[in-house]
Amino acid sequence: MAETHLEVYRRFEGTLHEHRLRAWPIWTTGLRTALKQRRALLLLYLPPVIATVIFSFVVYLGFMASEQLERESPFEGLGEGDIQERLASGVVMGVVSGGLKMLEVTRQIIEFNKAMGFFALLAVAWFGSGLFCEDRKAGAHQLYFARPITRLDYFLGKFGVAAFFGLCAMLVPPLVICLVASISSPEWAFLKEEWDVIPRAIALAFLWTTVVTLLVLLASSLAARRSFALIGVFGFFMLSGAMSQALGHLVSRRFFALSLGDDLNTLGSQILGRSDAGLPVSPGEAWVAVSVFVAFALVVIAARLRRLEVVA
Amino acid sequence: MSAVLVAEQLGRYYGQVVGLNDLTTEIAGGVVGLVGPNGAGKSTLLRLIAGEIRPSRGSVRVLGHEPFANRELFRVLGFCPQQDALYEDMTGFDIVRLLLRLGGFAPAEAKARAERALERLSLTARMHDKVRTYSKGMRQRVRIAQAIAHDPRLLVLDEPMTGLDPLGRREVLELLRELGSSGTHVLFSSHILYEVEHLTAEIVLIHRGRLLAKGALPEVRALxxxxxxxxxxxxxxxxxxxxxxxxxxxxxxxxxxxxxxxxxxxxxxxxxxxxxxxxxxxxxxxxxxxxxxxxxxxxxxxxxxxxxxx
Amino acid sequence: MSEPIIVLEGLEKRYGSIRALEGLSLALPPGPIGLLGPNGAGKSTLIKLLLGQLEPSGGKARIAGFDPTRRAERLALRRKVGYMPESDCLIPRMNGVELVTALGQLTGLTPSDAITRAHEVLDYVGLEEARYRGLDEYSTGMKQRLKLAQALVHDPELLLLDEPTNGLDPKGRKHMLELVHDLGHAQGKSILLCSHLLPDVERTCERIVVLDKGKIRSAGSIEELTRNEESWVHTEIDGDVAAFRAALGSAGLQFEPEGAWTQRVRLRAGDYDGLFELAARAGAALTELTSERSSLEEVFLDALEDGVEKDAAEKDAAETVAAKTNAEQR
CATH class of the missing domain: 3.30.70.260 (ACT domain)
Known part of the structure; x- marks a missing residue:
């Protein structure tokens, strides 16, 4: 049967679904556009990837070596073959394995995890600093807030985008290394003896990412341009660090808690189960300071987003 | 009477991009509407006439002057550009007065003229407020006010009605009509064809940097x-x-x-x-x-x- | 008559002591409606209230049957409404299809529906290859078409179009008006069109609402508002004008010369043929004959003037009352 379809506009016959998670489409589309920045991805993630690979390798080697050492005494079979060569490889293995008793592996994973925090900050700052201010500059908020979403959904979607990049840098490397350590440790010894490193690392990754993402979004909601937001984020770290140093030394040790970096450091050590006496901020103060910061950031962001929807 | 505007093989290029290409024409005067699609070269032509940019080739004479960087011409020509660029921290009145002072008027004269021009555009009530507090329409009116304040013989306006509400459009149309009937030559560009038609039958139509038609509308139609x-x-x-x-x-x-x-x-x-x-x-x-x-x-x-x- | 698409009952909005909207009451039937008013009349405020972006200070509004002040209904309402903002707006780092698709998904389309609809509406607005290009390369005309496309992606019942012809050249403007007209007439959409260009409204809308200083000054169908009770026609003559005018005079018809060739004539009982007879007898040809209607511009300006007078009268009345009470107190 012949048909013609000359209608210029076809109605939509399907139904509009209400997403249970209304922030989901904001998150997925936001992520997709962010992932277009290939060069930035490469630059930001190449160092953590390299570090992870090297470190996994070191962990692997360490377990291999200690296993071998246990199996054969280094001086067994001396006299057969080249003594010098034997000695040399024994020394290498000794050096590698010397620092890699089980506890040492854990300690290094913890240090590594904390070091990754810096990369997470860089990634979140890069991908998160434009989320609000570029939307405002381009007028995207007018399009978003004509859609069935609330300001909370908008915030959650954007938060998810920025946090994703933080977690990529903060969560994936320790998990990879723990995996390597579990597999290469003799008879899953790592998993049996040090399993609690994994939940601790996850908890730290979430805490760190949340706080850093909030800081970046706070800057983005206040700044007129992305570059200003970037400056704001790093400026905040530096200024708060300098102020805490000055006031901490001159007035009271309590002021050390002003430095967000030191607070997070303290919390990181506590979460990872290592009380470090060398840190300037006590865990209690750090928790208070970080909570106050989070609350402050949420209030300010809420106010700025309200302005974005209502005043425009 | 000699023509207000004489252009001979007038061209203006921005690198390789053509703004205006080989335009030869004469405009006798009166109220003339300049029309054409986006990117036709209307703004380029108006800026050449106002002496803001130098022709790449050919020549243009406006009221007998070479317009580019010619101070003599500024006394007889008023230009209202399209760009929304005003000093945000000055008041509307200060801007108009400053431009009059720069044009060589004595302080008292400049003040009186600025007041008169702003009054003609119904800005008197707000003229001492800072420009940053103005609406789009008020900013547009400040631009027009500075163009007419020194009673030029030729008034050149690029999209003067943009951003104005119906009342504002009507006022500006009336103002241009009034200026036209009192002997000022007016050359203005617009996208809103019925407004052009309402004001004048004399049109210049350009497209892709070329002159397509010029003259009284019925005559153009007859051609x-x-x-x-x-x-x-x-x-x-x-x-x-x-x-x-x-x-x-x-x-x-x-x-x-x-x-x-x-x-x-x-x-x-x-x-x-x-x-x-x-x-x-x-x-x-x-x-x-x-x-x-x-x-x-x-x-x-x-x-x-x-x-x-x- | 079908259910009204927009109902306002004493809708008010105050910002501190400033009253942006003062008790608007109105019921608008489906179909294309022009929202007119000078700058600062309260049009933007009204649109924000209709979208539920602002909370009213008083009164009620129902759009497509939903109350925008309640969260669940506000979200449902936004599925029924498409909004085309006045100023430039785009989502950074997206191309045309991505933008429309993303906003479609936000409105509740599944990802596959969203991409289908995005191409459908982009075809409709005539955005061809440009849809794959980055938005920073778009011309004004393309941006306007994209803005319309994103408002249409979820096939809403009501479109809020804020100055859709802004910045367009004559061709672009004509195309945009054809789209708006088609949407309002052939596609049966309800439209609230804000425009400073009254002929745009006249060409695309059936009704208008005139807003000024936060009050409704006039509302009704354009047909009725511009109807002129007196039957005056506008005529243009080619040939012997003097003879034609003399013939009008001797036939006892009232007329007023306008231009060299044109005159207004007051007709009796729609006797158009008589006019042609007079012209033929005078050896002239009628080259134009149009019934005179008041233009939308006149209607608009009259509405504003009446409003100003009414305000002044109310103020006087209020002052008189105040003076009286003062006097009584003394």
């Missing part, structure tokens, strides 16, 4: 003889009338078009519009078709624009 003229009419008995009309040699085509409700209109094309109207008048008088409206559908600037800009 486009290869396009048959369209006439629309409504009558009590449209189909009967259509049967009669299609027999005439001057009628090229007749179409019956649905109107509001059950009503029908006729749209026809004719090669000789004069003969057609004479014959129609006779027929309507004899046969009493009840023709209740009759108008030419394409003498308008919009129709001319459509024919020329493809």
């Amino acid at each position: 486009l003889s290869k396009h048959p003229r369209r006439v629309e009419l409504s009558a009590r008995r449209p189909r009967e009338l259509a049967r009669a009309l299609i027999e005439w040699p001057e009628v090229v085509s007749v179409r019956v078009q649905p109107g509001a409700g059950a009503e029908e209109h006729l749209a026809l094309e004719t090669r000789d519009v004069g003969a057609f109207y004479r014959r129609l008048t006779g027929l309507a008088a004899r046969e009493r078709f009840g023709i209740s409206s009759l108008c030419s559908a394409d003498a308008s600037l919009e129709a001319v624009f459509d024919y020329l800009v493809t």
Whole structure:
């Protein structure tokens, strides 16, 4: 049967679904556009990837070596073959394995995890600093807030985008290394003896990412341009660090808690189960300071987003 | 009387990009509307006339002056640019006064003229507020005010009605009409063709940097003889009338078009519009078709624009 | 008559002491409606209230049957409404299809529906290859078409179009108006069109609402508002004008010369044929004959003027009352 379809506009016959998670489409589309920045991805993630690979390798080697050492005494079979060569490889293995008793592996994973925090900050700052201010500059908020979403959904979607990049840098490397350590440790010894490193690392990754993402979004909601937001984020770290140093030394040790970096450091050590006496901020103060910061950031962001929807 | 504007092989290029290409024309004066699509070169032409940019080739003379960087010309020419660039922290009054002072007026004179110009644009009430607090329409009016404050002989305006609400548009149209009838030459560009038509029949149409048409609208239309003229009419008995009309040699085509409700209109094309109207008048008088409206559908600037800009 | 698409009952909005909207009451039937008013009349405020972006200070509004002040209904309402903002707006780092698709998904289309609809509406607005290009390369005309496309992606019942022809050249403007007209007439959408260009409204809308200083000054169908009770026609003559005018005079018809060739004539009982007879007898040809209607511009300006007078009268009345009470107190 012949048909013609000359209608210029076809109605939509399907139904509009209400997403249970209304922030989901904001998150997925936001992520997709962010992932277009290939060069930035490469630059930001190449160092953590390299570090992870090297470190996994070191962990692997360490377990291999200690296993071998246990199996054969280094001086067994001396006299057969080249003594010098034997000695040399024994020394290498000794050096590698010397620092890699089980506890040492854990300690290094913890240090590594904390070091990754810096990369997470860089990634979140890069991908998160434009989320609000570029939307405002381009007028995207007018399009978003004509859609069935609330300001909370908008915030959650954007938060998810920025946090994703933080977690990529903060969560994936320790998990990879723990995996390597579990597999290469003799008879899953790592998993049996040090399993609690994994939940601790996850908890730290979430805490760190949340706080850093909030800081970046706070800057983005206040700044007129992305570059200003970037400056704001790093400026905040530096200024708060300098102020805490000055006031901490001159007035009271309590002021050390002003430095967000030191607070997070303290919390990181506590979460990872290592009380470090060398840190300037006590865990209690750090928790208070970080909570106050989070609350402050949420209030300010809420106010700025309200302005974005209502005043425009 | 010598022409207000003489352009000879006038061209302006931005690198390889053409702004205006080989324009040769003379504009006698009066109120003239400059029309053309986006990117046609309207702003380039107006900026060349105002002396803001230097021609890449050819020459332009405005009121007998070479416009580029010519201080003499500034005394007789007022320019209202399209760019929304004003000093945000100055008041509207200060901007107009400052520009008058820079134009060489004594302080008292500048103050009086600034007040008068702002009053003509109904800005008196807000003229001492900072520009940053102004709406789009008020900023536009400040730009126009600074262009007319020194009573120029030629006023050049680039899209002067942009951003204005209906009241503002009407005021500016009235102002331009007034200036035109008091002997100021006005050259303005606009996208809103019926406003141009409302103000003047004299048009300059450019497209892709070239001059497409210049002159009084009916004359321009008459030159486009290869396009048959369209006439629309409504009558009590449209189909009967259509049967009669299609027999005439001057009628090229007749179409019956649905109107509001059950009503029908006729749209026809004719090669000789004069003969057609004479014959129609006779027929309507004899046969009493009840023709209740009759108008030419394409003498308008919009129709001319459509024919020329493809 | 069908259910009204927009109902306002004493809708008010105050910002501190400033009253942006003062008790608007109105019921608008489906179909294309023009919202007119000078700058600062409260049009933007009204649109924000209709979208539920602002909370009213008083009164009620129902759009497509939903109350924008309640969260669940506000979200449902935004599925029924498409909004085309006035100013430039785009989502950074997206191309045309991505933008429309993303916003479609936000409105509740599944990802596959969203991409289908995005191409459908982009075809409709005539955005061809440009849809794959980055938005920073778009011309004004393309941006306007994209803005319309994103408002249409979820096939809403009501479109809020804020100055859709802004910045367009004559061709672009004509195309945009054709789209708006088609949406309002052939596609049966309800439209609230804000425009400073009254002929745009006249061409695309059936009704208008005139807003000024936060009050409704006039509302009704354009047809009725511009109807002129007196039957004056506008005529243009080719040939012997003097003879034609003399013939009008001797036939006892009232007329006023306008230009060299044009005159207004007062007709008796719609006797158009008589006019042609007079012209034929005078040896002239009628080249134009149009019924005179008051233009939308006149209607608009009259509405504003009436409003100003009414305000002044109310103020006087209020002052008189105040003076009286003062006097009584003394």
